[in-house]
Amino acid sequence: MKMLGRRLTLIPVVALLIAGCSSTSKPESSASGSGTASPDSAGAAGSTAGAPTTGGKAGPATYVHGAPISTQTTTATITDPSLNNITAATMTIPSGWKLEGIEMMSACTFVPWPVFRAYSTDGLMQYRTEPVFGWKWRPNMRGMDTTGCANISKPIAAANFLQYYLGTMPGGVHVVGAMAVPGVYSQWAQGLAANANQSQSRMAPALRTNNTADTAALRIEVVNGSFVVEERLRAMVECTVNSNPGPMAGGACWARVDVLTAPQGQLDALVKVVDDENLPHGVNTQQWMQAAMARQQREAANMMAALTAQEKQESQMLYNQFQQIMARSAAEHQQFMQQQESSFESAMNNANASMNAQTTAASDWVDYALDQQTVAGPGGPTKVSNQSQVWTNGSQWYQTDGSGADPNGVLPGNWKPAQKLHGNGQPTQ
Numbered sequence: 001m002k003m004l005g006r007r008l009t010l011i012p013v014v015a016l017l018i019a020g021c022s023s024t025s026k027p028e029s030s031a032s033g034s035g036t037a038s039p040d041s042a043g044a045a046g047s048t049a050g051a052p053t054t055g056g057k058a059g060p061a062t063y064v065h066g067a068p069i070s071t072q073t074t075t076a077t078i079t080d081p082s083l084n085n086i087t088a089a090t091m092t093i094p095s096g097w098k099l100e101g102i103e104m105m106s107a108c109t110f111v112p113w114p115v116f117r118a119y120s121t122d123g124l125m126q127y128r129t130e131p132v133f134g135w136k137w138r139p140n141m142r143g144m145d146t147t148g149c150a151n152i153s154k155p156i157a158a159a160n161f162l163q164y165y166l167g168t169m170p171g172g173v174h175v176v177g178a179m180a181v182p183g184v185y186s187q188w189a190q191g192l193a194a195n196a197n198q199s200q201s202r203m204a205p206a207l208r209t210n211n212t213a214d215t216a217a218l219r220i221e222v223v224n225g226s227f228v229v230e231e232r233l234r235a236m237v238e239c240t241v242n243s244n245p246g247p248m249a250g251g252a253c254w255a256r257v258d259v260l261t262a263p264q265g266q267l268d269a270l271v272k273v274v275d276d277e278n279l280p281h282g283v284n285t286q287q288w289m290q291a292a293m294a295r296q297q298r299e300a301a302n303m304m305a306a307l308t309a310q311e312k313q314e315s316q317m318l319y320n321q322f323q324q325i326m327a328r329s330a331a332e333h334q335q336f337m338q339q340q341e342s343s344f345e346s347a348m349n350n351a352n353a354s355m356n357a358q359t360t361a362a363s364d365w366v367d368y369a370l371d372q373q374t375v376a377g378p379g380g381p382t383k384v385s386n387q388s389q390v391w392t393n394g395s396q397w398y399q400t401d402g403s404g405a406d407p408n409g410v411l412p413g414n415w416k417p418a419q420k421l422h423g424n425g426q427p428t429q
Contacts, residue, residue: 069125069266069273070095078102078114080288083295088288091280093118093127094273100371101129103288107148108134109254110299112292114282117370123385123401125270126261127279133161136252140245152253155239158216161255162235171223171380179217179232182275189213189236196240207248209240219267225382225390225397230267232260363423374425375418381425390418 072095080088080103088103091114101116109132117128137153138144152164159178166173196211203209217234234257241251262270273279367373372383377392384390384399391398391406393413400407407415422428 069120069270071273071277073277073279076118078116080112080292083288083291086287086291087285089114089282089284091116091118091282092277093280094120096121098371100369102369104131106132106134106254108136108146108150109252111254113256114280116280118280119385123388123399124263125266126259127270127274128259128261130257130259133165133255133257134252135254136250138247138250140247140249150255155212155241155251155253156237158214158235158237158255161237162216162218162233162257165233165235165255165257166218166220169222174221176219176221176230179219179234179271181215181217181234184278185234185236185275186215189215189238192238196238200240206244206246207242208244209242209251211238211240213238221264223379225384225399226378226395228264229261230264231262232267232271234258234260360422360424360426365423367423374421374423376421376427377418381421391415392418 073092074095074097075090075092076099077087077090078099078101079085082103082105091099091101093099097118097120099116099118101114103112104115105112111132111134113129113132115129115131117126119126133150134148135150135152136144136146150164156164166175190213193211193213196209200208200211213236215234215236217232220231220233221228222231223229236256237253238255239251239253242248260267260270260274363374367383367386371386373386373388374381374383375390377390377397378395382397385401388399388401389405391400393407393411393415396413397418398407398411398415420428
């Protein structure tokens with residue numbers, strides 16, 4: 001993958017990472033609460049070509065396959081709300097797809113990354129990137145603020161992080177096995193670590209860190225309504241570790257996760273298009289790079305001044321000033337953490353008691369920003385496209401993009417529109 005821009009790493013991780021990358025096999029296993037289902041129980045996606053019949057009775061709804069994924073590409077842009085909504089980057093996506101997203105920073109790592117969702121017009125295929133995950137540990141510091149951080153206290157491999165990520169997914173998943181990671185993606189990750197180590201070589205020995213990067217990918221199956229889809233989860237984990245004694249001993253890591261989703265049997269074709277074209281092949285705008293670099297330089301100068309002053313004071317004073325710097329940065333970007341999906345945030349809160357709870361209003365905003373909706377039905381709440389209509393007969397879901405579609409009389413059972421919920425699954429008034 002290609003990295004756009006430059007990166008400056010300090011203690012702890014304070015970096016300007018300009019994103020420009022796209023986001024084998026082990027025995028089958030299932031995460032707890034596996035959501036696997038047989039193809040025979042698959043529900044309709046997009047529309048139906050007439051339900052199959054057996055003995056004069058309508059059979060289960062099936063996929064209607066649209067046109068094959070295009071190998072042609074187009075471009076779309078995303079903005080950065082933290083910098084007056086300036087255009088941040090141009091992303092490359094398959095022709096005919098739509099793109100929605102923003103440039104966003106993690107409250108734990110302060111690493112700017114594009115968070116977006118690109119999807120086909122029929123909604124059956126999707127490429128999305130998650131907000132950056134971060135965690136940090138300072139054994140010689142007490143009371144360190146870990147707001148918004150994952151509950152991890154050491155460097156871990158990307159494959160292990162994907163196992164942690166699976167535990168945050170509501171409803172459970174079926175793990176098919178490991179997938180190969182494209183060489184260009186691994187090279188991009190190693191390049192980030194190499195650039196960081198080169199920058200660290202100019203730091204004072206007491207502040208110098210060692211940076212590493214690792215990548216991994218998994219093939220999984222998840223239930224979407226009453227049908228099963230395939231997904232590729234891919235992660236890159238970068239860690240910076242200070243092995244010197246003192247208050248700065250310890251480190252910080254961040255993880256980047258991207259997800260490809262396709263109906264069963266079509267994931268490999270989507271993976272090939274994305275990997276062959278190195279999508280989304282992001283290119284940052286010059287205006288955003290200048291604004292982001294200026295902000296990074298201000299933050300870096302403040303932190304370096306504070307750290308230099310602390311070398312002449314007692315450890316407690318060093319700790320207090322470091323906390324003040326972190327608090328200012330966290331306050332500036334707190335609004336971005338509230339934009340994470342409420343269902344995902346709830347899962348993170350179960351795994352990490354220190355994560356901030358999402359509010360109903362924030363979850364509805366996320367649904368609006370991602371052009372999606374939350375509906376009730378068999379198996380619990382689910383996220384679907386805001387452009388879709390969702391019906392239920394009490395045991396199955398039917399999802400269609402057609403505004404006039406009605407499964408009554410076509411599929412068996414009494415179908416009613418699914419109840420719309422708040423983004424966090426709570427009933428609407």
